[in-house]
Amino acid sequence: MSASQSAVRSRAEAVAVSRTFxxxxxxxxxxxxxxxxxxxxxxxxxxxxxxxxxxxxxxxxTVAPIVSITFPAAVQAxxxxxxxxxxxxxxxxxxxxxxxxxxxxxxxxGWTYFPVNFCFPxxxxxxxxxxxxxxxxxxxxxxxxxVGGLAWGLLFYxxxxxxxxxxxxxxxxxxxxxxxxxxxxxxxxxxGTPEYIRMVEKGTLRxxxxxxxxxxxxxxxFVSVIIYFLWHFxxxxxxxxxxxxxxxx
Amino acid sequence: MKIIKDKVAKxxxxxxxxxxxxxxxxxxxASAHGEKSQAAFMRMRxxxxxxxxWSKDEVAINETMTISGKFHVFAGWPETVxxxxxxxxxxxxxxxxxIRAGSWIGDQLVPRSVSLELGETYTFxxxxxxxxxxxxxxHTMLNVEGGxxxxxxxxWVTITGSMGQFVNPLVTLTGDTIDLEDYALDxxxxxxxxxxxxxxxxxxxxxxxxxxxxxxxxxxxxxxxTLISAGDKKVGIAFALGTMVLVAGSMASxxxxxxxxxxxQAGLMRGMVPIDMxxxxxxxxxxxxxxxxxxxxxxxxLTITNNGDSAVRLGEFMTASVRFLDADVLEDESxxxxxxLAEEGLTxxxxxxxxxxxxxxxxxxxxxxxxxxxxxxxxxxxxxxRFAGLLFFFDxxxxxxxxxxxxxxxxxxx
Numbered sequence: 001m002s003a004s005q006s007a008v009r010s011r012a013e014a015v016a017v018s019r020t021f022x023x024x025x026x027x028x029x030x031x032x033x034x035x036x037x038x039x040x041x042x043x044x045x046x047x048x049x050x051x052x053x054x055x056x057x058x059x060x061x062t063v064a065p066i067v068s069i070t071f072p073a074a075v076q077a078x079x080x081x082x083x084x085x086x087x088x089x090x091x092x093x094x095x096x097x098x099x100x101x102x103x104x105x106x107x108x109x110g111w112t113y114f115p116v117n118f119c120f121p122x123x124x125x126x127x128x129x130x131x132x133x134x135x136x137x138x139x140x141x142x143x144x145x146x147v148g149g150l151a152w153g154l155l156f157y158x159x160x161x162x163x164x165x166x167x168x169x170x171x172x173x174x175x176x177x178x179x180x181x182x183x184x185x186x187x188x189x190x191x192g193t194p195e196y197i198r199m200v201e202k203g204t205l206r207x208x209x210x211x212x213x214x215x216x217x218x219x220x221x222f223v224s225v226i227i228y229f230l231w232h233f234x235x236x237x238x239x240x241x242x243x244x245x246x247x248x249x
Numbered sequence: 250m251k252i253i254k255d256k257v258a259k260x261x262x263x264x265x266x267x268x269x270x271x272x273x274x275x276x277x278x279a280s281a282h283g284e285k286s287q288a289a290f291m292r293m294r295x296x297x298x299x300x301x302x303w304s305k306d307e308v309a310i311n312e313t314m315t316i317s318g319k320f321h322v323f324a325g326w327p328e329t330v331x332x333x334x335x336x337x338x339x340x341x342x343x344x345x346x347x348i349r350a351g352s353w354i355g356d357q358l359v360p361r362s363v364s365l366e367l368g369e370t371y372t373f374x375x376x377x378x379x380x381x382x383x384x385x386x387x388h389t390m391l392n393v394e395g396g397x398x399x400x401x402x403x404x405w406v407t408i409t410g411s412m413g414q415f416v417n418p419l420v421t422l423t424g425d426t427i428d429l430e431d432y433a434l435d436x437x438x439x440x441x442x443x444x445x446x447x448x449x450x451x452x453x454x455x456x457x458x459x460x461x462x463x464x465x466x467x468x469x470x471x472x473x474x475t476l477i478s479a480g481d482k483k484v485g486i487a488f489a490l491g492t493m494v495l496v497a498g499s500m501a502s503x504x505x506x507x508x509x510x511x512x513x514q515a516g517l518m519r520g521m522v523p524i525d526m527x528x529x530x531x532x533x534x535x536x537x538x539x540x541x542x543x544x545x546x547x548x549x550x551l552t553i554t555n556n557g558d559s560a561v562r563l564g565e566f567m568t569a570s571v572r573f574l575d576a577d578v579l580e581d582e583s584x585x586x587x588x589x590l591a592e593e594g595l596t597x598x599x600x601x602x603x604x605x606x607x608x609x610x611x612x613x614x615x616x617x618x619x620x621x622x623x624x625x626x627x628x629x630x631x632x633x634x635r636f637a638g639l640l641f642f643f644d645x646x647x648x649x650x651x652x653x654x655x656x657x658x659x660x661x662x663x
Contacts, residue, residue, distance in 0.1 A: 018462045021461060021462055026460065056512065056513045085455055085460065086477075090448050093448060094445065094452060113345055113412070114344070115434075117432055123440065123444050125444035125445065125447060126496050129451055136482065136485045137486070161499075161500050161503055162499040162503040165510055169421045169422070170422040170509065170510070172422055174358045175358060176360065179511055179512070180429060187350070187429065189340055190344075194339055194362070194394075196337055201515045
């Protein structure tokens, strides 16, 4: 067979090869995103995602969406411009959460015996689905950034509240009040994570009384819009094929 | 000859592979906490732990033990380390092999960070409940913001039993009795599994049709708009609306199920109450101090004045948790860790009782392998080559006086 001959001999073979490529590319994309996004999120979100006693109503709500909208924006740009596939954010979050759960179960629990109810990851799926659907319906990166980015920030806390609420039940312990999450942080010793490192309930939103989570979520959404734009351009830039010669690339 | 060389090369490569493979079967327990690698001046001139007591050497799962004692916050705190204005009484163990059931400075429970004063001495107690079987090195520890972990002496404690027996029962303020060890775990798994399944369904909806090559061809040929059908949009709207309804509904039902929740508790605890140490009537002036590298010994020339009303003798020099004792004056009965105890490590040119009103200049030597083992000799390479420690003097009735010393140290290499 010469280089100018086709590798397939029929349409059925071409379809089969195409589907094989689909699964290969999907698998490769999934695992590459799993690795890259996981490292990125661990380095930027880190302890806020690791520990229940970091999941507060101010900084966790603010930081986690801002640092996590990055890869979804970039992968959305790639999959939308090249393939019109509105699944970029969902693939990213599926990959991230799979990696997170492997990490939490194998490392945090399997190696160091921190209970899983203390070190479970944050749930980013609601925002991812809405982000993908907005892109599909609007077909506009600007609209997705503004509306989707805001939704990404706003959906984060309510999407996680059913998971963390039981750990915010108060308990009296040796004459002081804790939430159960605080008590987990106190009981399950982290030698390298002293209490003062914990960045929770810090800030100047005191005029909002106890209703700071929505304000934090709005702020997070606004910043997520900006981060979306930035990472969307990263995605487009990385998606260039300048290094490949050919007509249809 | 070439054949022999090739064979040797091949066999060498096989041997290398076998060696590397065999290495995975050797997995010794990592039990150190890095205490020896911490800069010597930090261990000598920050927190001095003394009068320590580990209540047990062996505990069963669910049983408790305490570590108690005192720590002195050194007045000559080094400039290169932030002062302990924000500090946390921690415990140096390899992960949650115990749970910290309580920790106190004085009578105050200290689950949060605290502010400490230089030059003061505090009592402390840490209550530990055994969780994971094994032999564990249990250290005292104070974390200082801007300074890092300052680790104290460690002692081996054995936990027996099975981790499956461990329980951590609590009664919440809403009256529920729970086991914190696995509380709400099913709820966490359920919500994560549900949302993962929804996300997977969205992906499968798109992955069940040709994805990359045909779509790329269509986009490249200007037919991108044909790739999203009206049906796709309807399904997308259903996913988005379903997501928002599920989020709102689950939040409402959660609030109904848990009507009482509070924010995470945080804040700095000030006003830790130090103890009143007995008034010191002994005054010590360090004339000079040298560390003799070949002999693993520190020599100090001290001018000691006894302003009290009873004769005293020098019994102990303690620095960086290493205790050098003069066996004629003091014998340890606390079960202090052997590797940190030089029972005959302190000698003096004249350690006869120093009478009231008397002043004497003596040469004191603190020598032990611990200088090397605990890498205190590295002090000579530290950025602030000073030594510091506590001297303990005793009168005939056994009354103790604690005197701090802090002075430059000159290394001697011959």
